[in-house]
Amino acid sequence: MADLITYRDAVADGIAREMRRDPAVVCLGEDIGAAGGVFKTTVGLQAEFGPHRVRDTPISEQAIVGIAMGAAMTGIRPVAEIMFSDFLACCWDYLANEIPKMRYMTGGQVTVPLVIRTANGGGLGFGAQHSQSVENWALAVPGLKVVAPSNPADVVGLLASAIRTDDPVVFFEHKGLFASRGEAAPDGHVVPLGEAAVARPGTDITIVALAATVPLALAAADELAGSGVQAEVIDLRCLVPLDMAAVLASVRKTSRLLIVEENPYQGGWGGTVASIVADEGFELLDAPIRRVAAACVPLPFADALEDEVIPTTPKVVAALRDLLAY
């Protein structure tokens, strides 16, 4: 069997592979250098590539992504870290108004090949300002590619694609997955953007999941397997490009769809997926489309409270049972 590595270590591995391949790739962010990042996802990079290619910044989120953008427009491929995805709000102008629009509004004169990496999601008791799942914010902006891996090999393979594409990418690393282990990525591993994975094949119901909701969906599917139900779990991997072909193909087989997302229900990415299926897949459906998503509340601190708010395996199991009984 292949070596196991953590999702956390896969991040540094994935970045290092690209930095070795292409001298134009550089990293910047708060405490990413000697400290190796607050989540230890950049350990070893400064030692290997030096302080000019792996650079600590002041606490200036706008400067971080703004400087990355200016560098990307002029021949560099920056990988900028925004420590917690909640802080994307501090530089949202760059993600919403500058980076994604530059190419289009100049009539294609300029490209902006950069990656903004950020630690996303809850479940760790970090409270309302350090726990949000905000992949839906990025989805809402035309011109951003949106990636959110669920396992270490995908981290490496999707980072490779994200860094190599000439389009701007927001790369969501899930805090709840950092400690999880999986197979290491083979040399040269590249996962194309926009290809969902079938994380578990099945015939009876489709579960669409992303990042940390993939293991949740798998656990729920396992639980149902005991009662003879085979759920198919689709790991979207990316929100943009969005692999709706994979979702629709699965629903064609199962006729039932459950979407599991950590962002809040209202405005969540599942609404986009559901609405496409309710349009293009209307005739495939034998049951309502259901979404298990976060409640419309800020993330509370205490575990017992946070569990009430974000998706959990029991909630997924209950929703599956409901839909199967329809």
Next chain:
Amino acid sequence: MADLITYRDAVADGIAREMRRDPAVVCLGEDIGAAGGVFKTTVGLQAEFGPHRVRDTPISEQAIVGIAMGAAMTGIRPVAEIMFSDFLACCWDYLANEIPKMRYMTGGQVTVPLVIRTANGGGLGFGAQHSQSVENWALAVPGLKVVAPSNPADVVGLLASAIRTDDPVVFFEHKGLFASRGEAAPDGHVVPLGEAAVARPGTDITIVALAATVPLALAAADELAGSGVQAEVIDLRCLVPLDMAAVLASVRKTSRLLIVEENPYQGGWGGTVASIVADEGFELLDAPIRRVAAACVPLPFADALEDEVIPTTPKVVAALRDLLAY
């Protein structure tokens, strides 16, 4: 017949009514004082209420909404203007992380009664950074109320509710509607938040619309009326609270649903509406749910290009015909 006033004038009227009623209501923003606002939506306010209650600010969007928040926490009811809704990105931390979370994360110790008004939407050739419809951004944040009126009387009535509620409200004024006219609001006019209006009753298909897509939907409905089809147009008025009861009641009658929204399809508010109907209203539907929304591109400058990107009456008519023929 009642007097006609413009949507633009209704804004200043609505604010003035509340400022007369409650001395705690104050306004702040860029060029809102002597200049009367770049859209002339605050004309007369500084003259009537003085420079302390109607205050010009530096170009400091974070300070504008941040100071409004601090004031709201301590007995004032600020109405802050962010000139173009695109600039909400410059202070998104306050809208996403601070204002909506304060009450919750302090266990209810603090309330934040403020209104952030902003000019939203396209169709006027202002280009990619001054034309976006970003009501979906606000929808995605638990703890914000989201209002987007379609006519002058609603502007006044919804402003009254927005300023009086103890919750933070983002109030989207549509640039494309400023010059439009409608009946003036009677004295004491208050429209509760979260009650959709039936802008046009009908039996054959439901069109859900908001702000500038309401007149689009009405025009399309009129066009179809020629062929004997009666479309019902629901003006949501608010995204939070969202009047799904009104939408579901209409679909119960019509069995067909078209959603018309100006924000981009991916991540747009219509996805949330569609997914609720695809779940709770699954059995009511005789046809797929369709959404006419903006394309996944930044807003282009030239009219001929912008029309390709945002909803237009012909696009709505085509979608209606499609669904009716299903």
Next chain:
Amino acid sequence: MTATVDAPRLLELYELMSVIRGTEKAAHDAFLAGLVKGTTHLAAGHEAVAVGASAALRPDDYVFATYRGHHHAMARGAAPAECLAELMSKATGVCQAKGGSMHLTKASAGMLGSYAIVGAHLPLAAGAAWSALLRGTDQVAVAFFGDGATNIGAFHEALNLSAVWALPVLFICENNLYMEYTPISSVTAVEHPAADRAAAYRLPAEVIDGNDVVVVADAVGRAADRARAGGGPTVLEAQTYRHFGHSRTDPATYRPAEEVQRWLARDPLDVASRRLSELGVPDQEITAAAARAAGVVADAVAAAKSADGADPAQALTDVWADGGHQWRT
């Protein structure tokens, strides 16, 4: 400088600082014992800033703090027990365990929150100060923030607007030399990241000894007086040092041993107790104050530990002012 704090008052402040120190140590132990989820940012070493400032402020003034804000909450009157309970996810937490360590808030004591986005609360303090002007009171508002916060946009916008509007707000930087693990000097070109920026807004500034509670009380008192009299904002940069790492179990190995020693030798508790001795307060009174503080902390730990866990039903309350979280019909 003439101390405006007399001996009996200084003994009270010493005791309060001791309570805070003890509570921070208890929080650290609780974290290591697995009783605290998420993260904590302890303020041990910073006590004199919070206690000195609070001593110079009025109960109706407003205070805004950062995620490293336990000391400010307690200095303004939050009980150690309710703070520890918050950290331990208990129903008796000062924010019902919905906020956690980074968001301690005691609104009834004018402590209007701890904010975990660096710099975000500076405009809020300006807003509270504006509110005081609008309502015709002579309250002042204070924002406490770290050295790292001086490089973020909100700092600039808040200072500029506060200066132009002559708001009664104090900007107090707790310069502890480091952001998380990176020295502030490596990312700032001026020596005093807060004070050296004040001139850009035509604001008065002072660099003060943040480990001397009397110095802090005096400086804050002067700045608050000026603000109340319509003289506008002041920037104070209090030099201090954290005794623990940045957060959680950070051993802070990035700090030179010599530097740590130098600062530990200037422990704010020692500075205060030396002052007490100089003022003629007998040793046994100082020891007695410390003992009382230890008792308060021990009781607080016991109370927090034995309290009920947070009520899951609370997860869905208090999003809206009506107490609920409904967003649709």
Next chain:
Amino acid sequence: MTATVDAPRLLELYELMSVIRGTEKAAHDAFLAGLVKGTTHLAAGHEAVAVGASAALRPDDYVFATYRGHHHAMARGAAPAECLAELMSKATGVCQAKGGSMHLTKASAGMLGSYAIVGAHLPLAAGAAWSALLRGTDQVAVAFFGDGATNIGAFHEALNLSAVWALPVLFICENNLYMEYTPISSVTAVEHPAADRAAAYRLPAEVIDGNDVVVVADAVGRAADRARAGGGPTVLEAQTYRHFGHSRTDPATYRPAEEVQRWLARDPLDVASRRLSELGVPDQEITAAAARAAGVVADAVAAAKSADGADPAQALTDVWADGGHQWRT
């Protein structure tokens, strides 16, 4: 001061400023005639800043401008015809009519865009400067911005980071006394909103006559030399005035008549032509340059007017580097 610009070169600059002035007037007329949608922010009056700076920069340097950026686009080499065509929604527009007046960009000439969010492009210029360092070139990057931009957070973050990293970037403020309709002096406590902030980042600064193309060229030349030599950023505050209102049809009645007169008397074209006379350039050569400029503008207007309208199919291209806009399968 010694002019480093000799007579023949100054005549060229005069002609270029005349082209820009003429194009701005043509844009104004086109707007009034309903040929320009949306809004325009004319730079008439600011020509010396753009032309003086460009004269001191190299073709491979980078320039970033604001929504008031026509002069910078043309100074760097965008043709008046392609700029006017952009404003008139024509297929031949410099951005294919996808950008509009506020977003003129001529990347092939190192003019890397006009940005319509105040202050947003300052970090971008810093990024281009960082890129030059990383790639080992000695290019410099320049951000031009208004006085109003000095109060937004991005200004602060960009200057701090650029200073600490010693980036080869120039921050050039076009201080025209007003934001949209509100004087900068009413919202800024220091006299020179850009230059007086430089010390907060330990950066050198100069306040210069922005209506004298030679003064601008000299100052920018000095700053660029220092930047290329590793001396880091410079803040320049060029004092200037806009001849039209803020945007569109703004009659700018908020400006005192005396102030307008004073500044019109310092029209950058007149300043340059006086300098030319002083350098002994005969009047008829100056007039001939102005006439050539008028011819260029007339041709540009004709070309823009007669060009095809924007192609609707362009609406859905160039979101992604592959040329398309697909976001799903």
